[in-house]
Amino acid sequence: MNHGLRRIALALGLACGAGPVLAACPPEGQTRDSLLVLRNAKWAIDNVARREALALGLVDCLADPDPALRDEVGFEALQHWMRAGELSPATVKRIGDQLLRRVMPATVAADARGVVAPFAALTLAEVARVDxxxxxxxxxERDAFVIAAASYLxxxxxxxxxxxxxxxxxxxxxxxxWAMQLSLNTALDKAQLDRLLAAIAVQVLPPGEHSYIYGEGQRLMAPVFYIAKRGLHDSAFWTIWLSRIVSMATPGEGRAFTAASLARMHNAREFIWPLYxxxxxxxxxxxxxxxxPGLKAAVRALP
Incomplete structure (x- = not known):
């Protein structure tokens, strides 16, 4: 484990090198059908201890191959309870600690299906909102949380x-x-916001010939909008930051278009236009x- 990831693990109390241990989903005492019934009841559980125990049990549903259990049950339940303030801070923090293990590189690499880390990140956005x-x-701990978010993205x-x-x-x-929820937190300083911006810039123009078609540019622009709203970066900074994206997205005068360069231009537009x-x-x-000023220059410069 490199020093940056070791810092994350130590600050958040994680066991270095240990991957997540996933239990069965649905959790003990529940079935897929009973959880869907609970969903239809808007996740209403009056007994606090039972609700918190189920919340911890549903963490493993976030990694389930069944998209209904993963998204409609695991994520929706945890999001609902966290946004309603129906989970104790200790339980939310415990959920966050479990999910941070799932965005570590070793866990990401071991998940051929590719569902574990993305739903951990989505739920960690809700943990960031609570925080x-x-x-x-x-x-x-929050600095380590920011490092984890930027490293994952x-x-x-x-x-x-x-x-x-x-x-x-x-x-x-x-x-x-996840980055957007962090960007809204006034406890973050400029260096932490810069770390998030660097991670966002990597994904505005993904490597190779991949073109975004699922609204990724709109999601990436949101934390940039809110980071700018903090006022810790001036207009000159944003003009330079945006010009670098445009420069990397355009093939340059006299250069032939390629599948990769066309994808970069498409992805830059998917980010710049919603932000504009x-x-x-x-x-x-x-x-x-x-x-x-920077956005207008970027719009003019993009073919």
Missing amino acids: RLTPLYGAA AGVRDYRGFDAKDGWRHGVAHGAD ASVQETPDATQRERLL
Whole structure:
């Protein structure tokens, strides 16, 4: 394990080198049908101890091959309870610690199906939201959390989005959601936001000939919008940052188009245009002044 990942593991109390141990899903005492019934009942469980025990049991459903158990049950239940404030901070933190193991590179590499890390990242976005509203982490733990989010997002190389058999993977979009929730947290400093921006820049223009078709650009632009709103980066910074993306996305005068260069231009547009529209529509005049010069230049420069 390299020093950066060791720092994450130690700060969050994880066992170095240990992968996640997955239990059965559905959890003990439940069936697929009983969980879907509970979903139809809007996840209403009055008994606090029973609700928290089930929440911890549903963590393993986030890695289930069945997309209904993974998405409609595991994620929806945990998101609902976290957003409703129906899980204790200790339980949310325990869920987060379990899921952080699943975005470590060794776990990602071992998951041929490619569903474990993306749904861990999506749920970690909800943990980040709780931490933003009711702090769970100390400064060192939160820094490790930011490092984990940036490392996961920058490291995604499985660009599968949706298929009828396996449902969603969507690793880039889910990593961007995690980054967005972190970007809204005023406890993050400029260096931490810069780490997120570097990871986002990696995925705006993924390697090879892959073209985004599942809204990844819109999801990637959201944390950039909110990072800019923090006001820790000036207009000159954003103009340079955006110009680098455009420069990497265009083949250059006299160079022939290739499948890879066309994909880069497509992916740059999928990011730049939603960001441009969002900034144009914001009522925040300072936000427009901060971002529009660079965005207008980027729009003009993209073929």
